[in-house]
Amino acid sequence: MAITREEVLHVARLARLELTEDEVERFAEQLSVILEAVSKVSELDLSDVPPTSHPLAVSNAWAEDEPRPCLPLDEVFANAPDRDDDFFRSPPA
């Protein structure tokens, strides 16, 4: 279950992770070992088994649709790396 360096780079791009050459090599090796271990799940016959996405059978937890005060803008922006008036500022997309 070896994962190739191309697959590591593909997954890193999907996950928006810049990787150094050294990291690509290290992660390819480590992820191959981990993937081999977790691939064990495919040994079982699960054709009649439904998936579980959540441990409790909670559904439709509604809240009243009422306006409530929200954070003041200065608090919303308190941790922002860059702010322009009432906007988060970022490099051009």
Add this chain to the structure above:
Amino acid sequence: MSASIDTRRLTAEEARGLLDRGEVSPRELWDAYRAAIDGSNDELNAFLTLVDEPEGGGVPIALKDVISTRGIRTTAGSKILDNYVPVFDSTVAAHCKAAGMPVLGKTNTDEFAMGSSTENSAYGPSHNPWDLSRVPGGSGGGSAAAVAAGLAPWALGSDTGGSVKLPAAFCGGVGLRPTYGTVSRYGIVAFASSLDQVGPVTRNVRDNAILYGIISGRDENDSTTVDVPPVVVPVPGNLKGIRVGLPRQLNEVEGIEPGVKAAVAAAIAHAGALGAEIESCDLPLSVEYGMPCYYLIAPAEASANLARYDGVRYGLRSPGDDFREMVMNTRHDGLGDEPKRRIMLGTYALSSGYYDAYYGTAQKVRTVIKREHDALFERFDVLVSPTCATTAFPIGARSQDPLAMYLTDLLTIPSNMAGLPSLSIPCGLSDGLPVGLQLIGPQFAENTLFRVAAALEEKIGFDPVPVRLR
């Protein structure tokens, strides 16, 4: 008039008694813990951030640094949140505040609670108070070390695959992973949302029940929370009528230390002497397939949850010529190896062409694990096993081998996948290091776990003060 306060031995309940009777002032109590922290945090690295002025006149508490605290830096053990100061309280922090409990500080954790030793913290590992060359367990090693060394009377951790139970076991404390949905996740730095659950780390079972009572309950800010049965703070008694199951796959796991096996066997004998009915049983697939199942589902959820660290709204931002480059550089510079591994593993497991084979299959295995546990709880009230096959391992022993580190949680993962409550209590020493006993119950059976644990605690008579600190 200040009574002398021995923070190593004082339970939270006793501390509250001292305050209620006016024998100690809130400030004196706070100062005693602050002095203990100042005396040994350098060697333990249990706290990442300290609070200088107490807010509230009750029994102080330490909070794992994934728990958002208004105005108090919350890093989740990551450089990407190094300068992050929440503008709101998590629900559990708000519950502590409402109970008058001042926060002593924020405790060390593996980065984003991903790890079993605190060695994945961007701020260096915490050290085990029983042996400073060993890990305190993880991810909530800072909270467990702080409680064991008397730097806090009690603390909160968070448990996804075992991050409350394992550190409690390694440090000789009592750690509860509550039933999923009983404690709000609002304001907890998210790792794997279908598994994350906050729980108390304490020096005895009664304190654990008291703290669980304070933090649990339905919360309109977390739609996965439910109404919680009233918590009964336990009085040690007999165990007549309690049916104890011993799953062979947990109790006879490969690589179990002889000293661990002996301490667990002694605890089981106590349960029998107290009147419990004890019988072996099986979890044929849950243990063998639990770890692989967990390391697909938890990273898949983590890869989605950690997408929010993009350098835009809060946290680190690294320079980049355009938006995409800024995001990629920020995540490269701000995230450590373990979050990167799990993000990539999860992204891979969810990616087109692999989704059914990995994530989809793991969700079905999760059903199998849940059904196996449900079937056992038709016959048993509680399942018992070691919390971990070994005691605390030396710092560095597993840090270069991610898979070896993952296997540390082999015994805590299965019941977590099933959303069940479980409690680790100390049951003895193996070569001078604490051994954890894991008690697992059906959903919402925390009171049963507390009752069984309190009875065993009294019989075992474990001294929670590390030998080197006595």
